Amino acid sequence: MSRTKITWSEFSWNPVTGCTKVAEGCKNCYAESMAKRFWGKRKFTDVKCHEDRLDIPFHWRKPRKVFVCSMGDLFHPKVPIGFQLGVYETITDDRCERHTFQILTKRPQRMLDFHQAEVVGALPNLWLGTSISTQADADKNIPILMQIPAAVRFVSLEPMLEPIDLTRYIEEEEEWRCDGCGEFYSHFQDATCNHCGYAERHSEYRNQLDQVIIGCESGPKRRPCVNQWIWEVVQQCDEARVPPFVKQMEINSKVSHKPEEWPEWARRQEFPKY
Secondary structure (H helix, E strand, C coil): CEECCCCCCCEEECCEEECCCCCHHHCCCHHHHHHHHHCCCCCCCCCEECHHHCCHHHHCCCCCEEEECCCECCCCCCCCHHHHHHHHHHHHCHHHCCCEEEEEECCHHHHHHHHHHCCCCCCCCEEEEEECCCHHHHHHHHHHHCCCCCCEEEEEECCCCCCCCCHHHHCEEEEEEECCCCCEECCCCCCCCCCCCCCCEEEEEEECCCEEEEECCCCCCCCCCCHHHHHHHHHHHHHHCCCEEEEEEEECCEEECCHHHCCHHHCCECCCCC
């Protein structure tokens, strides 16, 4: 566990390290670059599960936001379901209820499959997100994320490689909410809640996404991200009352992490209320 420079979180916890590329956004992976610097001969494609790291969060006394697997993907095909359950057991342990865990994956279908197979409902201290870089990513991954019950759902548009329209995904829509456990469903076909078995439910309106993170690519091989694209997403978020978090943008041909250097409209680093 260590402090992270990723501004939408505070600490990183890496029970899984290593990954393989599955999307256009993976081309210049920052984690792969870090692995080349610090891992010696081990390749980044060598996915490892670290049993000895599962109990690390038990020793944190002060509440913190925790990016889970910043150097890998918990839902990589090489990560066994049993190990994923071990990570979730840590998150749901009473000793960790004061912390907020943020899981970001490029494989939301595998995350959905896990939640359905293990009947995992919305956990109050767990945020679930998916990475998207293109409109095709958004149209493929966000509808899958929407099917997973979560206290907070978020997307990370980083690296943002083209204009992306999130309008249909961030507007409010009607969902069913279980009166027993508070679980949200995009539909309620069965007579009882799939999570707790309670039979009563009611409909509510809520945003499909609770936070949108936006950022250009960094590194010497970075691909262009036009600031107009970022502005358009911020405007979409404002119209839907969804918190935008601008992580970084290009200023004077350099990647800037300092909001004071940005246009005023871009100085938005907001978190969801939950």
